[in-house]
Amino acid sequence: MMRAPKKLEPELPSIRVDVTEAGTRTLKAWLPCAIDQNLVFSIESLESYFFARWESVLYDALLLAAAVEFCDKTQRRPALGWGREIELRVPMHEPDRWNQKEVTDALHHALNFLTGDRWQVSFYARRKPLNQPRQGMFTIPANVSAVIPFSDGLDSRAVAGLMARELGDKLIRIRLGSKQFNEDTLRQPFTAVPYKVLHGDRQFVESSARSRGFKFALISGIAAYFANADQVIVPESGQGALGPSLVPVGQAYLDYRSHPLFTNRMERFLGALLRHRVSFKFPQLWQTKGETLSRFARECEDGSSWMDTWSCWQQSRQVSVENKKRQCGICAACMLRRLSLHAAGLAEPKTTYVWEDLGAPTFEAGAAAAFDRKKITRAMREYAIAGTLHLDHLAGLLHSSTNATMLNLSALQLSQSCGLPSAEARDRLNRLLVQHETEWKGFMHSLGPSSFLANWASHAP
Numbered sequence: 001m002m003r004a005p006k007k008l009e010p011e012l013p014s015i016r017v018d019v020t021e022a023g024t025r026t027l028k029a030w031l032p033c034a035i036d037q038n039l040v041f042s043i044e045s046l047e048s049y050f051f052a053r054w055e056s057v058l059y060d061a062l063l064l065a066a067a068v069e070f071c072d073k074t075q076r077r078p079a080l081g082w083g084r085e086i087e088l089r090v091p092m093h094e095p096d097r098w099n100q101k102e103v104t105d106a107l108h109h110a111l112n113f114l115t116g117d118r119w120q121v122s123f124y125a126r127r128k129p130l131n132q133p134r135q136g137m138f139t140i141p142a143n144v145s146a147v148i149p150f151s152d153g154l155d156s157r158a159v160a161g162l163m164a165r166e167l168g169d170k171l172i173r174i175r176l177g178s179k180q181f182n183e184d185t186l187r188q189p190f191t192a193v194p195y196k197v198l199h200g201d202r203q204f205v206e207s208s209a210r211s212r213g214f215k216f217a218l219i220s221g222i223a224a225y226f227a228n229a230d231q232v233i234v235p236e237s238g239q240g241a242l243g244p245s246l247v248p249v250g251q252a253y254l255d256y257r258s259h260p261l262f263t264n265r266m267e268r269f270l271g272a273l274l275r276h277r278v279s280f281k282f283p284q285l286w287q288t289k290g291e292t293l294s295r296f297a298r299e300c301e302d303g304s305s306w307m308d309t310w311s312c313w314q315q316s317r318q319v320s321v322e323n324k325k326r327q328c329g330i331c332a333a334c335m336l337r338r339l340s341l342h343a344a345g346l347a348e349p350k351t352t353y354v355w356e357d358l359g360a361p362t363f364e365a366g367a368a369a370a371f372d373r374k375k376i377t378r379a380m381r382e383y384a385i386a387g388t389l390h391l392d393h394l395a396g397l398l399h400s401s402t403n404a405t406m407l408n409l410s411a412l413q414l415s416q417s418c419g420l421p422s423a424e425a426r427d428r429l430n431r432l433l434v435q436h437e438t439e440w441k442g443f444m445h446s447l448g449p450s451s452f453l454a455n456w457a458s459h460a461p
Contacts, residue, residue: 012078012081012083012084012085012118013075013076013077013078013084013085014075014084014085014086014087015031015071015074015075015084015085015086015087016029016030016031016087016088017030017031017032017033017067017070017071017074017086017087017088017089018030018031018032018033018089019033019034019035019039019063019067019088019089019090019091020032020033020034020035020091021035021091021126021127021128022034022035022036024127027089030089031074031202033067033070033071034200035063035091037198037200038070038197038198038199038200039063039066039067039070039195039196039197039198040195040196040197040198041062041066041194041195042192042194042195042196043133045191045192045193045194045195046059046133046194047133047134048190048191048192048194049062049190049194049222049223049226050132050133050226054132054133056093056094056129056130057093057094057097057098057273057274058222058225058226059093059130060090060092060093060094060098061218061222061273062194062195062218062219062222063090063092063195064090064121064218065195065214065215065218065219066195066197067088067090068088068111068211068214068215069197069211069212069215070197071086071088071211072086072115072206072208072209072210072211073197073199073204073205073206073207073209074199074202074204074205074206075205075206076205076206077206077208080251081251082116082251082252082253083116083117083118083253084117084118085117085118085120086117086118086119086120087119087120087121087122088119088120088121088122089121089122089123089124090121090122090123090124091123091124091125091126091127092123092124092125092126093126093129093130095123095124095125097273098123098273099122099123100272102272103269103272103273104121104122106265106268106269106271106272106273107119107121107269108120108121109265109268109269110214110262110265110266110268110269111211111214113256113261113262113265114210114211114213114214114256114257114262114265115210115211115214115253116210116253116254140172140227141169141170143169143170144169144170144171144172144227144228144229145167145170145171145229145230145231146163146167146170146171146172146224146229146230146231146232146233146281147171147172147173147174147190147220147223147224147227147229147231147232147233148160148163148171148172148173148174148232148233148235149173149174149176149216149220149232149233149234149235150173150174150175150176150235151175151176152308152309152310153235153309153310153311154289154293154306154309154311154337154340155235155236155237155240155284155289155292156235156309157296157305157306157308157309158235158292158293158295158296158306159233159235159237159283159284159292159296160173160233160235161296161300161302161303161305162283162284162292162295162296162299162300163233163283164300165299165300171233172190172223172227172229173190174190174219174220174223175190175191175192176192176193176216176219176220190223190226193215193219208252210253210255210257212257213256213257213258213262214266217232217262217263217266217280218266218270220232220280221266221270221274221278224276224278225270225274225276225278229278230277230278230279231278231279231280231281232263232278232279232280232281233281233283234258234263234280234281234282235284236258236282236284236285237284237285237287237288237289237291237292238284238285238286238287238288238289238432238436239288239289239336239391239394239432239436240258240289240336241258241259241260241282241285242259242285242410242414242429242432243390243394244256244257244258244259245259245410246394246397246406246407246410247390247393247394247397249386249390260280260282260285260414260417260418261413261417263280264280264417266280267279267280282418285418286428286429286431286432287432287435288340288343288432288435288436288439289336289337289339289340289343290339290340290341290342290343290344290439291343291344291435292340293306293340293341293343293344293346294343294344294345294346297344297346306346307348310327311327311333311334311336311337312326312327312328312329312331312333312334313328313331313332313333313334314327314328314331318375318380319354321351321354321368321370321371322370326351326352326353326354326368327352327353327354328353328354328355328380328383329352329353329354329355329356329358330353330354330355330358330366330380330383330384330387331383331384331387332383332386332387332390332391333387334353334387335384335387335388335391336387336391338353338358338443339391339439339440339443340439342439342442342443342446343439343442343443351368353368354367354368354371355367355368355384356368358447358451358452358453359446359447359448359450359451360451360452361450361451361452362452363376363381363384363452364376365452366452385456388453388456388457389456389457391436391440392440392456392457392458393458394433394436394440395433395436395437395440395441396437396458397433398430398433398434398437407426407429408426410429411425411426411429412425414428414429444457
């Protein structure tokens, strides 16, 4: 009896990228990625990192992060499915160190888990050592115990403020993603991501950006190493850290960018590479963003500075009203911001957002009267629907029996990654979801039954 032929798995989209120094040739059939052309480092920002001493392995780590981002943006994900095969070669000052099995294994485990792709990264010797950046004259307290990524976001501002009350000078802020620099910040260490990734002749075609989690975790770990700290404080609250993996989008691989399961893998990689123990801590993991913001506003001297924060993902040209940039108010990040402010009992001017009125009966009617209606695109509407449904589905997780197995597995994984008994992890997860549901229903009730959001949501009151 003849057996049916075994089904072959569909071939994944693939890319082979060769990172090269100036004046060197790219391997045949590999895509070139040139240092100083595609991966461009800022001397000033490098000096803000290498303020105390030069260690080539840390520059090489930054180069790796930049190269990973280049690969991630260059190869489009498949229309059906998610994963890709990515092969990457990077020149290093100490290739033997990087090619150690414990280092490469930990690196591949972290990248594969984070992005849902199959990575194969190898390292070879540089031809010419990098000229060492000048070492800046920065002052860091001798007893630093933690660093925290600090941007213009609500969680970042609130958690940095709360942790500063607890740790004082033992906490150092790392500037990631902020565009608000001045002379004072430039005289401090860790002022910015020290490189840019440019596409060159080949346009970037992939925007899912899962590798951003690797970049920010790696840079935070390097800063902790330089400051001789043993902790990285992750500022995300529960909805931001756990929500993306609990409520996936369509066919997308689960999003673990700010999840303890991913940071556990980064701890292993950093430990293998640097021989320095760095732990990623989530002080607000089991609280909602609204609860975190409420504490910050009540307890911290700078508690009103939340008004200066920025959450929106949209670019200026898409969200300007009368030539002034606003936050859109309807992307997933803006929706969580508005929900959290309502939950915390805080308010901001309606002119903060393009979509001033979420209680309007139609999507178009909610936008500011002066906003150019030609900019209200199908993509914007889809962003708004996706952001609403993500928060709405998260609010309904505990009420669906089909989610019970997934929630049990998530609780088990969190118990292992956070060092908690499984029952306690499930109780904490349940409390977080109940609190989110309460906040979501209160927010939707405040908008009224005729709101365009109420027409999209299943769990509105």
